[in-house]
């Protein structure tokens with residue numbers, strides 16, 4: 001298998017964009033990734049579009065505007081993991097020699113889609129009134145019960161997220177908040193107020209990848225995809241430990257084994273923080289902390305710039321926003337910026353290895369429908 | 379009224395109201411591998427066998443976790459206290475708790491309580507039971 005590198009990125013500010021068609025905000029993002037890569041559009045051999053709520057063939061609908069047609073265009077649905085899976089498939093197409101240059105992007109317009117991503121007609125839990133904030137809130141309640149974590153500590157995660165979101169011009173929320181504002185905001189599902197939860201955003205994100213041995217033709221600082229894994233949650237009907245997301249833990253262990261790397265090698269990470277408690281759950285599951293000990297990293301500033309493992313310095317899903325389909329590649333774009341030294345006010349100095357982690361979906365019996373993890377390096 | 383078509387249970391009823399000693403939830407036990415699950419199922423997710431027998435479940439359980447949904451999905455009461463309750467048979471049931479929000483705690487003992495159901499748009503009963511604390515809501 002050939003090595004694969006990222007040579008171009010495209011991103012937009014995630015926000016409510018319900019007055020235009022999603023195709024109209026998506027094509028400029030894809031175009032900017034191709035222009036940044038500096039490749040001849042005709043040299044792109046395959047395209048992969050990650051989308052969860054945009055109906056049939058969003059890839060073709062966006063790419064026809066740019067005349068990027070005739071090539072294989074694959075539409076990938078994996079809920080919040082959609083575009084991370086799209087990138088994985090683009091990278092595999094290059095790695096296996098199917099083509100030398102491939103495009104991956106994500107797009108969704110949640111504020112017009114107006115539907116939930118859970119299965120109320122076939123899953124007992126969701127048919128009987130479960131919702132995603134409720135699922136994560138129950139994880140939070142048990143995590144707090146088992147490890148003595150307090151609401152004040154979860155509040156610190158929201159404050160941190162908004163602090164870094166304020167440094168990110170692509171973020172949906174760019175305003176800092178105080179602990180009091182977080183605690184006094186509208187309650188959604190105990191212990192989460194609305195400021196613990198990601199917003200419903202619209203947006204698009206894109207990357208161009210190519211074989212690493214030709215990457216320097218296009219980019220002075222290509223970012224290599226060092227390792228990549230995609231798994232689904234295991235169907236379990238008994239007493240699952242909801243403080244330890246099994247699919248993330250399992251995927252991370254396999255990824256470390258494959259790559260010969262360990263959690264101690266990772267310099268910076270974006271995790272799937274759809275809700276504040278996720279930073280604790282996934283820090284434990286990815287091995288940055290032992291089970292229950294992530295809160296100590298939080299308290300010690302290890303999740304901040306200058307700390308041991310800066311976490312969600314983009315503002316994460318809670319502040320950057322979570323349009324579902326584009327979220328995975330938004331994380332990839334952010335980590336590419338960091339590794340290329342383009343992080344601006346949120347730059348983590350000397351970052352060499354970066355991780356992105358995104359789960360996907362509420363399917364009862366599985367902790368998540370999908371989990372996708374990438375390690376990027378320079 | 380629920381504005382979506384809820385769960386269609388093809389494998390049989392999940393609540394036995396005629397059981398001796400009071401109503402019981404019904405799960406399934408696989409005759410091939412012994413795997414147990416709720417609600418009743420037509421196929422085993424552990425070994426793919428279609429040989430399953432009905433499994434009457436304990437009326438008493440323990441709250442694994444819970445939350446108070448301040449804005450419940452359409453058709454459900456707001457707030458709703460939702461929960462995963464663990465039963466002695468080794469199965470976990472998603473349910474609602476019949477108590478006041480401040481009463482809900484992890485690991486508290488609760489028991490099955492038949493309640494007035496919600497009716498879906500096809501006239502079927504949904505949410506026919508909750509779990510309640512010993513001594514009731516207070």
Ligand SMILES: [Zn+2]
Nearest residue numbers: 408411422425
């Ligand atoms: Zn079986």
